[in-house]
Amino acid sequence: MRRLLHRGAFAAASLLLVAQCAEAHIVSSRLGDFYAGALHPLTDLQDGVLWTALGLLAGSLGAIHGRWLVLVAPVGLFLGFTVGLSSGSAWIGPLSTSGMMVLLGLLLALGMRVNVAVLCAIALALCLMLGVVNAAGIGDGTDTVLFGVGVALSGYVFITLVTALTFTFRKLDGQPTGTWRAIALRACGSWIAAIGLMMGGFALAS
Amino acid sequence: MRTARLSHATFLVTLLVMADTASAHEQQGVPGGLASGFLHPLSGLDHLAAMVAVGLWGAQLGAPAIWILPITFPLVMAVGGVLGVLGIPLPLPEVVIALSALVLGGAVASRLRLPFVFAALVVGVFAIFHGHAHGAELPKSANALAYGVGFVVATGLLHLCGIAIGTLSRTPAGGRLIQALGASIAVLGCYFLLHNLGVWS
Numbered sequence: 001m002r003r004l005l006h007r008g009a010f011a012a013a014s015l016l017l018v019a020q021c022a023e024a025h026i027v028s029s030r031l032g033d034f035y036a037g038a039l040h041p042l043t044d045l046q047d048g049v050l051w052t053a054l055g056l057l058a059g060s061l062g063a064i065h066g067r068w069l070v071l072v073a074p075v076g077l078f079l080g081f082t083v084g085l086s087s088g089s090a091w092i093g094p095l096s097t098s099g100m101m102v103l104l105g106l107l108l109a110l111g112m113r114v115n116v117a118v119l120c121a122i123a124l125a126l127c128l129m130l131g132v133v134n135a136a137g138i139g140d141g142t143d144t145v146l147f148g149v150g151v152a153l154s155g156y157v158f159i160t161l162v163t164a165l166t167f168t169f170r171k172l173d174g175q176p177t178g179t180w181r182a183i184a185l186r187a188c189g190s191w192i193a194a195i196g197l198m199m200g201g202f203a204l205a206s
Numbered sequence: 207m208r209t210a211r212l213s214h215a216t217f218l219v220t221l222l223v224m225a226d227t228a229s230a231h232e233q234q235g236v237p238g239g240l241a242s243g244f245l246h247p248l249s250g251l252d253h254l255a256a257m258v259a260v261g262l263w264g265a266q267l268g269a270p271a272i273w274i275l276p277i278t279f280p281l282v283m284a285v286g287g288v289l290g291v292l293g294i295p296l297p298l299p300e301v302v303i304a305l306s307a308l309v310l311g312g313a314v315a316s317r318l319r320l321p322f323v324f325a326a327l328v329v330g331v332f333a334i335f336h337g338h339a340h341g342a343e344l345p346k347s348a349n350a351l352a353y354g355v356g357f358v359v360a361t362g363l364l365h366l367c368g369i370a371i372g373t374l375s376r377t378p379a380g381g382r383l384i385q386a387l388g389a390s391i392a393v394l395g396c397y398f399l400l401h402n403l404g405v406w407s
Contacts, residue, residue, distance in 0.1 A: 006210040013217050045236060045351050085309055183273045190277045191358045194284035198354035201288030201341065205352075 033143040037150025040137045047130055051158045052122055053104035053192045059166025060185050065119050068165040074156035076124045079193055080131020081148040092132050094203035100126050101196025108189025220224055239349035243356025246340055252307050252398045255391045259310035261368015266375055276365050278338045280358050283329045286337025305394025312356050314388025348356035
């Protein structure tokens with residue numbers, strides 16, 4: 001029995017050694033361009049930091065604010081993507097994205113009660129901007145609709161998840177201000193604003 | 207039994223034969239930027255001691271310092287970082303950084319209770335110098351945003367360590383321990399100060 005187990009383990013290890021990459025979602029297949037679009041924003045830190053900042057801000061403001069982002073974020077990303085296809089993305093420099101990072105970070109760090117309309121305006125501006133930036137990553141022969149839908153859905157999932165997690169995290173203490181959960185969120189805002197400041201400095205220096 | 211050992215040995219040898227080159231110190235792109243930014247505050251003992259001392263002092267001072275500190279410090283330090291990146295010089299940066307460890311360690315050791323505004327001012331001035339050093343030493347090949355993320359996160363975590371250790375001050379014995387830690391940081395700062403002034407090389 002023991003010998004059989006050893007042989008089995010050896011056979012399993014040998015099989016693992018000759019394993020090849022799994023190709024379950026071949027990018028060149030039917031929906032490959034959709035996956036390429038969905039993964040494109042995740043290959044860069046910039047989108048991740050900005051989406052996280054927006055999700056944290058909306059989640060800390062409450063459920064009503066968060067619900068609006070479910071609509072505004074993907075629409076903004078797709079619109080921005082279509083604008084980027086026609087106009088290019090050269091007009092959006094790193095200073096714009098770092099400025100947005102500082103704005104979102106400061107709003108979160110200062111614990112400001114932003115109303116729904118202002119949050120939607122900021123989210124729309126941010127998503128338009130990131131949509132334009134992501135349009136620059138499209139390659140020749142790529143299906144633009146599938147790629148754009150991938151970008152928009154990726155942003156929608158990311159932002160909605162962060163918003164929901166933040167809202168749940170914030171709601172657990174049942175206190176509006178002054179608890180460690182609120183302070184932790186504000187500290188995150190300060191970190192994001194600091195990262196934006198550094199990024200702006202790097203952009204100015206280069 | 208012997209066959210099993212032989213199988214294991216064969217397996218290990220096969221693994222060794224197939225081993226690839228390890229890229230342990232890759233300093234390029236996003237991974238390089240994250241690694242160098244994260245390690246920068248941890249690799250300099252003077253930076254590390256001062257950051258922990260800030261957290262310890264905040265914990266000793268209690269509210270509101272304990273929670274305003276982690277919110278404002280990264281921002282002020284980032285301002286210094288921008289000055290460093292832009293190449294705007296500050297007077298005697300290394301001396302002031304060593305002085306920060308001495309002053310903050312001394313404040314913890316003596317349980318100095320300054321009015322909050324003055325404490326924030328002292329910490330803010332030192333934060334600018336620390337940020338300046340981090341910004342000025344950005345590796346050219348590293349991704350700038352990733353460097354910023356790594357550096358801010360490492361600094362925040364160091365404060366958190368200081369605050370967590372500082373909670374020991376709630377008990378009399380813990381309070382003494384924190385004061386001793388503060389004194390050690392002050393001695394370290396004194397050594398770096400003398401070293402930077404050329405008195406002790």
